[in-house]
Amino acid sequence: MSRWPDDDVILYDGVCVFCSRWVRFVANRDVERRFRFTAIQSAYGTRLAQAFGIDPKDPDTNAVLHGGVAWLKSDAALTVLSLLPRWGWVRVFFAVPKPLRDAVYSLVARNRYRIFGKYDKCFVPDADIRARVME
Known part of the structure; x- marks a missing residue:
């Protein structure tokens, strides 16, 4: 976890x-x-990705910066959801072992373009x- x-x-991943x-x-x-957003393809997003060991040309995770810490993979998704109104119940999934959660996350991440598609540009x-986007 980086600061x-x-x-x-x-x-x-903006595409x-x-x-x-x-x-x-x-x-x-x-x-x-509460949340702001940055695409990994933006200058700011690329700097963040590189700081946290994510390849901006082939991202395998999203990330959320919360509490000064970068959360990755399933921790990122669960952290975001748990902070949304009426979604706090997802905290129960933190009880699932991280390697198992991250394996499921990685399976979806690896196949996301094939399953859901990809935009030509960001x-x-x-x-x-847009008012909440950091570039």
Whole structure:
């Protein structure tokens, strides 16, 4: 777990259809507007990815910066969900051993383009989400 000065920033693959849907899912439920977003393909996102050992050209995880710590893979997804209103119940999945959670996460991540598709260029969010994007 690496430290970073920004907080509650979600790093995602901007050309991944599934990842872009994840951003919309979170943004629509984040009524406090706590989270901000950055695509791994942006200058800021690339710097974050490199700082946390994620290959920006072939990302195998999203990440969330929370509490000054970068959470990866299943920890990232569960951390984000657990901070959304009415989603705190997902904390029970932290009881599942991390290697098992991460194996499932990695299986989906490896096959995300084939299953969900890929954009030709980085996903452009609507105006509401765009105001929360860090580039």
